[in-house]
Amino acid sequence: MPDKNAPTLILGGGFTGLFTALHLSRMHYTRPVYLLDKEENFAFKPLLYELLSGEMDSHQVVPRYEELLEGNAIRFVHGMVSAVDLPGRRVQLASGLSYAYWNLVLALGSCAGYFGVEGAREHSFAFRTGDDVLSLKRHLRESLQRAGQTEDSTERRRLLTVAVVGAGPSGLELASTLADWLPGRYRQLGGDGSEIRIVLLHRGSEILQGDMNYNLRWTVHQSLPRHVVPIELEVETQVTAVRPDGLTLNMRGTSEDLPAATCIWTAGTQAHPLLKTLVPEEQRDKRGQLRVTPTLQLPTFPEVFAGGDCAIDAEKPLPAIAQVAYQQGYAIAHNLKALSEGHPPVAAEVHLRGTLMKLGVGEAAAELYDRYEIKGHLGHLLRQVRYLELLPTPIHNFKATTEWLTDAIFHRMEKAQSGHPDHDV
Ligand SMILES: Cc1cc2nc3c(=O)[nH]c(=O)nc-3n(C[C@H](O)[C@H](O)[C@H](O)COP(=O)(O)OP(=O)(O)OC[C@H]3O[C@@H](n4cnc5c(N)ncnc54)[C@H](O)[C@@H]3O)c2cc1C
Numbered sequence: 358m359p360d361k362n363a364p365t366l367i368l369g370g371g372f373t374g375l376f377t378a379l380h381l382s383r384m385h386y387t388r389p390v391y392l393l394d395k396e397e398n399f400a401f402k403p404l405l406y407e408l409l410s411g412e413m414d415s416h417q418v419v420p421r422y423e424e425l426l427e428g429n430a431i432r433f434v435h436g437m438v439s440a441v442d443l444p445g446r447r448v449q450l451a452s453g454l455s456y457a458y459w460n461l462v463l464a465l466g467s468c469a470g471y472f473g474v475e476g477a478r479e480h481s482f483a484f485r486t487g488d489d490v491l492s493l494k495r496h497l498r499e500s501l502q503r504a505g506q507t508e509d510s511t512e513r514r515r516l517l518t519v520a521v522v523g524a525g526p527s528g529l530e531l532a533s534t535l536a537d538w539l540p541g542r543y544r545q546l547g548g549d550g551s552e553i554r555i556v557l558l559h560r561g562s563e564i565l566q567g568d569m570n571y572n573l574r575w576t577v578h579q580s581l582p583r584h585v586v587p588i589e590l591e592v593e594t595q596v597t598a599v600r601p602d603g604l605t606l607n608m609r610g611t612s613e614d615l616p617a618a619t620c621i622w623t624a625g626t627q628a629h630p631l632l633k634t635l636v637p638e639e640q641r642d643k644r645g646q647l648r649v650t651p652t653l654q655l656p657t658f659p660e661v662f663a664g665g666d667c668a669i670d671a672e673k674p675l676p677a678i679a680q681v682a683y684q685q686g687y688a689i690a691h692n693l694k695a696l697s698e699g700h701p702p703v704a705a706e707v708h709l710r711g712t713l714m715k716l717g718v719g720e721a722a723a724e725l726y727d728r729y730e731i732k733g734h735l736g737h738l739l740r741q742v743r744y745l746e747l748l749p750t751p752i753h754n755f756k757a758t759t760e761w762l763t764d765a766i767f768h769r770m771e772k773a774q775s776g777h778p779d780h781d782v
Pocket residue numbers: 368369370371372373374393394395396399400402403404405436437438439464465466467484485527629664665666667677678679680681682713
């Protein structure tokens with residue numbers, strides 16, 4: 358058992374972990390806090406599309422933790438967590454370092470899931486981190502350059518075809534960004550932008566099925582043919598194999614080949630692999646997330662909190678999205694502070710405030726409180742401001758200049774709708 362002065366460790370500096378740390382710092386929490394992440398930069402996942410298209414730069418979308426935590430008492434540790442010994446209260450890093458803790462926050466997020474599709478992991482691009490965006494961008498540039506030099510029209514068509522797998526929110530936002538941005542890139546290299554093909558492959562019969570953005574499906578659907586190049590949507594189409602030169606598809610019972618130099622996989626998520634080493638199966642749900650109490654503690658290890666994509670309160674399940682993760686970060690910080698002062702933890706409150714989807718370069722749609730839909734450039738501004746104002750650095754702090762926007766749209770509506778206190782930003 359570590360001594361009572363051991364730090365609070367936060368594993369994973371994503372939306373849950375980073376916001377737990379920032380809130381603890383603001384609350385003047387007295388125990389030392391270490392934030393551990395395998396990356397040196399925070400990934401603002403909802404804005405990775407803007408990093409790809411160059412609408413925003415890396416300072417805004419993937420800022421360094423050291424910059425984000427400047428002036429805070431939080432210590433950042435860069436390292437890959439390889440094992441956690443819950444009974445022994447110790448965390449092991451792949452580097453060989455290990456850390457004892459008094460309280461622990463598990464905020465490791467989730468991973469891409471490939472449903473065992475042959476070649477999918479090896480030959481498709483993931484789209485979850487800043488590094489994923491950079492390698493995709495490099496590969497696209499090379500494909501366009503090679504396409505510009507080839508005389509073989511079949512090969513050129515393959516080099517200019519991008520397959521996006523999954524018409525959930527990420528697949529749709531990514532396909533929309535590519536369909537607006539990639540033709541211009543090809544034109545800059547001397548090519549004909551209209552030759553770019555963006556093919557969106559979806560297993561289900563309807564886009565956004567079962568997703569929180571489902572109410573936006575008509576708006577999104579109508580936008581698909583209106584990009585710089587139209588998005589070719591194929592529903593009821595299962596990807597059965599991915600190869601370096603293309604994909605094999607099962608299209609409504611018929612096997613088809615899709616020659617494509619680029620395949621991007623957005624179709625599935627799975628639980629972080631460390632979670633199954635922590636607690637027995639019955640303490641995880643069917644997707645492998647950790648079952649937590651309403652106070653976001655592990656039932657058998659109350660000194661351990663978990664939130665975001667890696668945890669679920671079975672009584673009150675919430676979608677795996679950023680707005681849930683950062684509100685849970687606030688709740689975990691509040692409860693850690695309460696425990697440190699001898700008070701009992703309280704149930705986490707999370708308010709879902711609507712959804713925001715990118716519909717291409719400079720376009721977005723927002724659906725607020727199941728009632729209001731805001732589209733086009735105003736939707737785009739609202740989406741960017743809403744995310745950027747969350748972070749504490751001057752480059753992210755748009756609050757002063759954009760107060761009119763958030764005040765006019767979000768806060769007044771929220772008050773009118775529910776009267777809930779605004780504590781998540
Ligand atoms: C492309 C994309 C777009 C999205 N867009 C939206 C959106 O528009 N709106 C929305 O609400 N949600 C969106 N989401 C979902 C949202 O980003 C997640 O729900 C949210 O990030 C979950 O927060 P988290 O803290 O649980 O995990 P994450 O934010 O994923 O953070 C987990 C952290 O743990 C670190 N980590 C993982 N394993 C280890 C290890 N072994 N050792 C050390 N560190 C480790 C990771 O590096 C990461 O920093 C999007 C997701 C993606 C992938």
